Amino acid sequence: xxxxxxxxxxxxxxxxxxxxxxxxxxxxxxxxxxxxxxxxxxxxxxxxxxxxxxxxxxxxxxxxxxxxxxxxxxxxxxxxxxxxxxxxxxxxxxxxxxxxxxxxxxxxxxxxxxxxxxxxxxxxxxxxxxxxxxxxxxxxxxxxxxxxxxxxxxxxxxxxxxxxxxxxxx
Numbered sequence: 001x002x003x004x005x006x007x008x009x010x011x012x013x014x015x016x017x018x019x020x021x022x023x024x025x026x027x028x029x030x031x032x033x034x035x036x037x038x039x040x041x042x043x044x045x046x047x048x049x050x051x052x053x054x055x056x057x058x059x060x061x062x063x064x065x066x067x068x069x070x071x072x073x074x075x076x077x078x079x080x081x082x083x084x085x086x087x088x089x090x091x092x093x094x095x096x097x098x099x100x101x102x103x104x105x106x107x108x109x110x111x112x113x114x115x116x117x118x119x120x121x122x123x124x125x126x127x128x129x130x131x132x133x134x135x136x137x138x139x140x141x142x143x144x145x146x147x148x149x150x151x152x153x154x155x156x157x158x159x160x161x162x163x164x165x166x167x168x169x170x
Contacts, residue, residue: 005044010061011153021049023072026129028149065092074128083122090136093161124148144168
């Protein structure tokens with residue numbers, strides 16, 4: 001059974017999702033149908049992985065770089081999972097461009113090049129927001145571009161990681 005719980009964050013009510021003892025989602029309002037009959041609504045403290053995720057988010061929103069001490073898995077196509085794995089390699093407090101991720105994925109897939117737009121689509125479909133840090137991906141020349149949770153939230157998350165927002169453009 002898929003369990004969901006709400007987490008009240010500084011950027012709005014996030015929905016945490018788990019299956020067994022693995023985190024499978026961190027969603028912004030409106031990203032999932034919480035009335036899905038396959039979801040069991042629980043209190044965050046009823047499920048260990050959700051409780052650990054909540055503690056991790058508490059520390060993150062305080063500007064800390066907490067260690068992930070729980071299992072998580074983002075399920076998607078092979079391409080999307082490769083992109084999401086690459087996102088996990090972006091260090092806290094740093095950003096990378098869609099183009100640089102596209103180059104890495106192209107190399108991984110034995111291709112000479114890969115579309116930055118295709119990478120953007122995969123980044124935008126990341127089901128485990130914040131923990132798989134899609135907010136650390138920016139456009140060419142530090143341009144802040146699309147974010148599933150909205151650009152205001154992207155800016156907030158970058159501020160949590162102590163970025164000087166004046167280095168980014170829109």
